[in-house]
Amino acid sequence: MAEQVIFDKKPGAWRTFCVSTWLGWQIESNWTDLFVFLIYSIVWPLSRAAILVVMYLVIRGADFSNPEFVNMYLGNALFGLIGNVVNSVAGGIIEEREHYRTLKYLYVAPIHIPTYLVGRGVAAMAGGLLSLVTTVAFAAVFLHMPINFGQINWLLLIPAMLFGFIALVSIGLFLAGWALTIKNNPWVLGQSFSSLFFFVSGAVFPLSVVFGNWEWPGYIFPVGFWLVLTRRAIVPGVGHSFQMYTQLSDLQLLGLLALYSVVFLGIATLTFRMFDRKAREEGMIDMVSNY
Amino acid sequence: METKVIKQDGWRLFARTVIGRAYPRVVGTLRDLNWLFFDVFFPLVNMIGYVLTYQALKAPQEYVGFVVLGGAMSAFWFNVLWSMSTQLYWEKETGNLSLYIVSPTSMMAILLGMALGGMLSTALRAVVILGIGTWLFHVQYAVTSFWVLFAVFMLMIIALYGMGMMTASLFLLFNREGWHIANLFEPPVMLFSGFYFPVKTFGFWPGVAASIIPLTMGMDAMRQLAFPSGEATGLLPVRTEIIVLVGLCVFYLLAARWFLAYMEKLAIRQGKISDRLS
Incomplete structure (x- = not known):
């Protein structure tokens, strides 16, 4: 006799997150195959x-070891991660709806949709990190940039990456709901938004x-804080020479990034709920625009 | 009442297919204005990003002109990559490809129609990008011969779309990897074709090797003909580049015909014509 599996409760957020991360990957x-993927x-x-x-x-x-160029190069490499995470969360929901046409099944499954999307974002972040490490290693080895893996300020980099990820996923969630x-x-x-x-x-x-002299555009979104902080963490001396937020210390920037990420998470949670309700009412969960 | 149906065949069918497939490329895209907007917006934003990078590096003003020209030409590259090369893959995804295959017309006519329609609609976008870029960044041109410049542009576009027709048949064999493969080609071609700098920077032989992509020779010749530095930035003399472009036109159009016949048979044999998402 086949074993009978009884689901007596909903999968928790952690399980949804793990499965969606695996699926996203x-x-x-x-x-x-692995070779072509690499x-x-x-x-x-x-x-x-x-x-x-x-x-x-x-x-x-x-x-290529000029600090101005090192900052440019690192910023460009890190920026790839922004596009990866934001597009995978915002585009992921549309991909599920329009390309794979599975969003309706996700909606009838007993899962929390934003948690599912966060999992997709983590998978994209993992892919983006692989590209980032490759690009940075290439610069250190072949362009002789002053990047020393032993001198990376991990105490700054790890929280910066964590809060940066929260902020980026929040932006992605807001856009996913809107989309x-x-x-x-x-x-x-x-x-x-990536542009x-x-x-x-x-x-x-x-x-x-x-x-020009206006600094306020850099305070609308937290992406600038994150880029400057990660530069300062990866190449401590060079990163501090970048002409943005020079009046702010590492700790102040980290505080701002943490504050923004919490605020953006709150906004994303509320707006996603609002957009989600609108999409359900207007029958857009299984809409296929066929573009 | 009976309606008399006139069956088309031969060159009439070919011509009607070309017009029929070109029509939605020109008229269809104009009906969706937000699509038109974003087709201009993204290459424009990309171009502005590169111009500002040069300005941050305090590059000579002529390099800003190179980026504006490259930005306008990137509209053609994106069109060829995403709406020519991958088109049969998209058609498969949406279920139209099997209809094309069973229809009594030539697939070459369908591809030619796509190419002609794509050229016309993209030319409109490229002009807008070039105009806005020139106006925004005060680009100065020093055109030595408008006719030669136009001839180079047309040869480059014919060869480029010929390449798109050829690669479209290759994409018949792809499924889910089609999108990634197209994506993979985007930045390396932008790098080696010299969209934002003279291809001469790579040296002679790498530049010649990159000339397999028609944009490399085309843009190199256009830069020589349109900017004050003229031959100083060129990889080869304009006359030689025109001969190479003519050769590429012939090569890609013939290769497209051969590849299409071969790949269509192969895709049918492997059961990939109606196989989506595998």
Whole structure:
């Protein structure tokens, strides 16, 4: 006789999170074999970084250990992680709805949808970290940048990554909810916000290049705090020379990042609930726009 | 009342298929204005990002012009990559591909229609990007010959879309990996084709190797013809680059025809024509 399995209670948030992280990783990686996946994970970020390297080379020559360029390069590499996490959470819900057409099954399953999306975000973060480590290692070995893995300020990097992840997932959740209620081209939301972040975060160039003396655009979203903090943690001396938030100490920046991440998490939770209700009422959970 | 149906065949069917497939590319996209907006917006934002990077590096103003030109041409590259090369893969995902295969027309005509429609609709976007970029960053041009510049542009576009037609058939064999493979090609091509800097920077032989992508020679020749530095930034003389582009046009169009016939048979044999999401 077949064993009878009785589910007497809902899966908890932890189980949902673990399963969605595993599923997210499968979606990210199992479209091919390990060898091709590794090539993909290396070639894509390195090519993006190489565009910046060649641009610098034609203008300034091969002085890749210049602090200005180190900050540019690291910011560019770290920025890839922002796009990864925000797009995977915001785009993930649309991918489930439109591409795999499984969102309706997720909604009838006894799981907490935002927790599921956070799990997808963690999987994307893992993929992004692989690319980040490759890009940074390439810079240290081949471009002779002053990146010493023994000198990384882990006490700053770990909390910065944690709060940064909370902030990015929160932004992704807000966009995911919003995307659920949009009829045409919902996936452009994630891309649009990633593009916006490029200009207000100082990923490659300081805010002054875009906004002159105005600093307030850098205080709208926490992505700039996160990028500056991680730079300061990875290359302590060089990171502090980046011309953004120079008046703020590491601790003050970390405090701001923590505050913003909590506020953004609150906003994302509330707005996701609001958008979710609207999407249910308007029958958009299983909508397929077929673009 | 009976309706007389005129069955088309031969060149008439071919021509009608080309027009029929080009039509939604031009008219269809104009009907969805927010799609049109984002097709201009993303390459434009990308271009502005690179211009500001050069400005942060205090690069000469001419490099800003290179980025504006590269930004406009990137619209064609994105169109070829995402709406030509991957198109048959998308059609498979949405269930249209099997309808194309069983229809009594030529797949080459369908691809040609997609290419012509894509060229026209993307040209509109590229002009907008070029116009906004030029106006926003005060780009100065020094065009030596408009006719040669136009000829180079057309040769580059024909060769590029020929390449798109060829790779479209390769994507027939892909399933879920299709999106990732296309994504994988995006930044390396932007790097080696020299979208934002003269391809000469890589050296002679790497530059020649990168010329397998029509954008490399096309943009190199266009930079020489449109900017004050002229030949100083060029990999090869413009005349040679035009000959290479003509060769690429012939090669890619013939290769597209051969690949399509081969891949279609292979995909049918492997049962991949109607196989989505595997």
